[in-house]
Amino acid sequence: MKIIRPERTRKPQQADILFIPGELTYDIFLLCYGHSPHNFPSIISQTCHSWREFALTCPVLWSSIVFDKNVKHPQVLDMYKTQLARSGEAPLTIRIRESAVRQPSIKNTRTISDLILPQVSRWKSLEIDFDVPHKVVRMFFDKLRHARAPQLEMLNIFQDSSRWKEEQKIRWRFKAFEGGTPKLKRLNLARAKVDWQSNNFNALNQLTIRDGSLKNSEFGTKPLAVNHRPVHPLFDRNPRYYDPSWDRD
Structure with a gap:
């Protein structure tokens, strides 16, 4: 005769990570976030259920977005x-x-434009890496011509890669954000003609110009009149990418 014994119920075990002192947990979060803020929420979400719940209830943890994977893949786009x-x-x-x-x-x-342009009112910082093709940069910012970015404080457009030699002489008139960028403080720009009297630059206090975006007479210690206010531009002329014809535009 077969004897059936009742199954023993196991008490749920808590992960050891939950017993880490709060001060140490804080230090771990601070260190990991500082090292890679855009990866941090995904990392802690996979650590334990408690940390995942915390991440999902803290929107600011997800607010640093780096587009470094090809968005043509559906799973990347969903991410x-x-x-x-x-x-x-x-x-x-x-x-x-x-x-x-x-x-x-x-x-x-x-695809990227469709994702983030509707969120332009939330942008605090936007960086375009130096190796992004110039045609892509122009296309992206031309879509932003009439946009308003009320929270944008930093705009970096790095365009000085030797990979795009055929594009080095190309310049376009930068007309993005005609709706206004009242908080824009830092601007890093290359190969673009800009109306410096625009109201977009009322709060500007740090300006970096690359690759002949200003005429030679405006270089040096002479401040640039930005909306009737003197701003000293930091000029980065890399001889590998500079073309003297830019100074004659």
């Missing part, structure tokens, strides 16, 4: 959509790398 949704209404720090807009570059640029 960025999820991160944007979890960021709630937190101000966004955005960085776009060449790897995200790799072939097909035009289609991928449109």
Whole structure:
């Protein structure tokens, strides 16, 4: 005769990580976030259930977005959509790398634009990496011509890579954010003609110009009149990328 014994119920075990002192947990969070803020929420979400719940209730943790994976892949696109949704209404720090807009570059640029342009009112910082093709940069910012970015404090457009030698002489008139950028304090710009009397630059206090974006007479210690206010530009003329013809425009 077979004897059936009742199964013993196991008490749920808590992960050892939950017994870490609060001060140490804080230090871990601070260290990991400082090292890689855009990866931090995904990392702690996979550590334990408690940490995942914390991450999902803290929108600011998801507000640093780096487009460094090719968005033509559906799973990558879903990942960025999820991160944007979890960021709630937190101000966004955005960085776009060449790897995200790799072939097909035009289609991928449109995909990224469709994701983040509706969130322009939340942008706090936007960086375009130096190896992003110039045609992509122009296409992206031309879509922003009439946009208003009320929280944007930093705009970095790095365009000085020797990978795009055929594009080094190309310049375009920068007309983005005609709706206004009242908090813009830091601007890093290359190969673009700019109306410095625009109201976009009322709060500007740090300006870096690359690759002949200003005429030679405006270099040196002489301040640039930005909306009738003197601003001393930091000029970075890299001889590998500079063309003297820019000074004659």
